Amino acid sequence: MSLVMDILTICAVSAGALFFLAGTVGLLRFPDTLTRLHALTKVDNLGLGLIVLGLLPQTSSLLAVKLVIVWLLVQLSGAVVTQLIAGAVRQHGADG
Amino acid sequence: MNAATLFGLCGAALVGIGLYGLITNPEPLRKILAFNLLGGGVFLLFGVIARRAAVAGLGGDPVPQAMVITAIVVAFAATAMAIALVQRLGDETGRASISSDSSGTGDGEEKS
Amino acid sequence: MPSLLLGASIFVLLTVALGLFAILRRSADVDRLMAVQLLGTGGVAILLLLAVASETPPIVDVAVMLALFAAFAAVAFVRDASGASSEAKGE
Amino acid sequence: MSIASVFDVALVALILAIGASTILVRKAFAAVVMFVVYGLLLSIAWVRLHAVDVALTEAAIGGGMTGLLLLGAVARSRSVNVGGPWIGRPARLATCALCALVVAGLAIAMLHPPEVIPTLAPTVMESLPQSGLGNPVAGVLFVFRALDTLLEKVVLLLALLGVWSLAPDRAWGGMPGLHVYARSDPTLIFLAQLLPPVGIVFGIYMCWVGAKDPGGAFQGGTVLAAMWLLVIVAGLQKAPAIGRLWLRGLLVAGPVLFLAIGLAGWVFADAFLAYPAGYAKPLIVAVEAALTLSIAVALGMLAAGPPERAQQQ
Numbered sequence: 001m002s003l004v005m006d007i008l009t010i011c012a013v014s015a016g017a018l019f020f021l022a023g024t025v026g027l028l029r030f031p032d033t034l035t036r037l038h039a040l041t042k043v044d045n046l047g048l049g050l051i052v053l054g055l056l057p058q059t060s061s062l063l064a065v066k067l068v069i070v071w072l073l074v075q076l077s078g079a080v081v082t083q084l085i086a087g088a089v090r091q092h093g094a095d096g
Numbered sequence: 097m098n099a100a101t102l103f104g105l106c107g108a109a110l111v112g113i114g115l116y117g118l119i120t121n122p123e124p125l126r127k128i129l130a131f132n133l134l135g136g137g138v139f140l141l142f143g144v145i146a147r148r149a150a151v152a153g154l155g156g157d158p159v160p161q162a163m164v165i166t167a168i169v170v171a172f173a174a175t176a177m178a179i180a181l182v183q184r185l186g187d188e189t190g191r192a193s194i195s196s197d198s199s200g201t202g203d204g205e206e207k208s
Numbered sequence: 209m210p211s212l213l214l215g216a217s218i219f220v221l222l223t224v225a226l227g228l229f230a231i232l233r234r235s236a237d238v239d240r241l242m243a244v245q246l247l248g249t250g251g252v253a254i255l256l257l258l259a260v261a262s263e264t265p266p267i268v269d270v271a272v273m274l275a276l277f278a279a280f281a282a283v284a285f286v287r288d289a290s291g292a293s294s295e296a297k298g299e
Numbered sequence: 300m301s302i303a304s305v306f307d308v309a310l311v312a313l314i315l316a317i318g319a320s321t322i323l324v325r326k327a328f329a330a331v332v333m334f335v336v337y338g339l340l341l342s343i344a345w346v347r348l349h350a351v352d353v354a355l356t357e358a359a360i361g362g363g364m365t366g367l368l369l370l371g372a373v374a375r376s377r378s379v380n381v382g383g384p385w386i387g388r389p390a391r392l393a394t395c396a397l398c399a400l401v402v403a404g405l406a407i408a409m410l411h412p413p414e415v416i417p418t419l420a421p422t423v424m425e426s427l428p429q430s431g432l433g434n435p436v437a438g439v440l441f442v443f444r445a446l447d448t449l450l451e452k453v454v455l456l457l458a459l460l461g462v463w464s465l466a467p468d469r470a471w472g473g474m475p476g477l478h479v480y481a482r483s484d485p486t487l488i489f490l491a492q493l494l495p496p497v498g499i500v501f502g503i504y505m506c507w508v509g510a511k512d513p514g515g516a517f518q519g520g521t522v523l524a525a526m527w528l529l530v531i532v533a534g535l536q537k538a539p540a541i542g543r544l545w546l547r548g549l550l551v552a553g554p555v556l557f558l559a560i561g562l563a564g565w566v567f568a569d570a571f572l573a574y575p576a577g578y579a580k581p582l583i584v585a586v587e588a589a590l591t592l593s594i595a596v597a598l599g600m601l602a603a604g605p606p607e608r609a610q611q612q
Binding site for chain 1: 209212213216219220223224226227230231236238239241242245246248249250252253256257260265268271272275276278279282283286
């Protein structure tokens with residue numbers, strides 16, 4: 001059982017880390033602010049989400065609840081903040 | 097080299113970086129920023145001292161850690177005060193600078 | 209397992225560093241706002257990995273703190289980057 | 300090299316790079332963004348130094364609150380003629396040399412720790428059970444060095460008095476000039492309605508858990524202050540005029556309670572700021588709760604700045 005859990009952890013954490021890499025590549029390569037913002041949100045949602053998912057089997061149940069709450073918090077605030085940034089871009093326009 | 101020494105060197109370097117910014121940059125706001133950066137370096141040195149004094153069951157000596165917490169809050173209060181001073185200076189004289197060769201700052205400097 | 213989680217946290221730290229570099233070399237203010245958002249998320253991921261790897265649950269609280277204040281700072285940044293603050297216009 | 304030290308090296312390199320660019324970058328706005336990033340990174344460094352209490356404080360104050368404070372100043376100074384002459388190259392080189400000397404001195408001190416490292420940790424751990432607390436840092440703050448903590452509150456109030464007294468005479472007693480969003484933005488209002496409940500619960504939790512685990516009145520108070528400022532910045536509520544009685548009452552409530560309990564210590568426990576045996580923990584929790592509120596109001600008002608508009612009545 002613990003082996004299955006460990007494998008789940010390894011897979012999910014690696015996948016989450018890959019999304020962090022993907023987000024960074026997007027930040028480096030995408031041509032304008034809005035598409036870069038799009039890359040950033042993938043890091044928020046999937047990168048952190050998968051890492052939290054991977055960490056869940058390794059922790060006590062109380063801490064696991066806390067981890068999920070942290071993810072939800074980042075998810076919600078991240079979504080709103082990226083909306084705000086996008087609004088600022090639309091209002092002002094952003095160069096390259 | 098252990099982790100504590102590494103962070104100690106980091107703190108030392110941050111003090112240097114902050115000091116450089118504090119001396120060279122003419123804008124008062126940037127000076128305040130540099131001073132806060134310098135402060136962060138000093139706090140880190142304290143943290144290293146605390147970490148080295150760790151005993152069984154504790155990650156570090158709690159006395160320097162408590163002092164750093166106090167220091168961070170006081171640094172914030174001092175920063176707020178400094179910014180208020182700079183803004184008042186700017187409002188009075190029309191320029192946010194503390195260089196001595198500027199004309200018409202007598203009124204502002206008196207207030208600061 | 210702890211060393212694997214630590215390895216993952218190093219990887220995340222490096223990608224965040226690279227991402228920060230990518231963001232900060234751009235000159236637009238709006239781009240810079242993303243730096244705080246990226247470090248908020250990346251920092252939370254790093255701290256959660258560290259918390260589980262070192263079995264120190266209080267580090268999760270630091271992650272919550274980081275998330276809250278990254279959002280808080282981002283709101284203030286957007287306010288000033290968009291120049292929409294009432295005072296700045298009014299004066 | 301162990302895997303943990305790889306992490307530390309990468310973290311230190313990133314902190315130094317961000318720190319240096321905070322100083323070197325041209326625009327003040329960019330420098331403030333860098334500074335917030337620097338504060339958030341430092342809190343990870345504090346975690347690596349096993350100082351979770353400090354990490355919480357640094358993330359909250361070093362990152363978020365100082366950032367807000369500096370940003371307001373930057374936004375305002377745009378209209379002012381900023382800057383004077385940069386110093387010349389020879390002077391800059393001399394400064395460089397001076398800073399290098401300082402760094403070298405500190406680095407030598409760091410590389411050669413004393414043979415016997417002075418520590419108060421065993422003394423703290425020995426005396427901690429008497430206070431009923433589980434968090435040694437809280438023990439130091441509220442039992443062993445309580446006078447420091449009390450005076451720190453006084454410093455906060457003095458700084459606030461200083462900031463307020465910089466107001467022009469016509470604005471005295473009026474509202475702080477905190478920048479708010481000009482147009483109400485539905486997304487922002489959503490955030491300002493969503494985040495504060497979470498933050499308030501977390502702030503109370505921080506204050507409560509501080510007796511046993513990392514956390515405490517400072518961290519809790521800062522979270523509450525940030526949530527208050529968020530609501531104000533989003534335009535959901537106006538900043539209070541500084542003449543309000545409730546505001547001033549809240550500001551002094553914590554220190555006054557602390558002082559009262561300290562004075563009572565003279566009668567019941569033979570020393571100023573001593574707690575009578577067996578009552579230490581409930582008294583400390585009461586002081587912490589009152590201080591959390593006072594710190595929240597004081598930090599919030601400090602970040603909001605001096606009053607600018609006269610009170611409308």
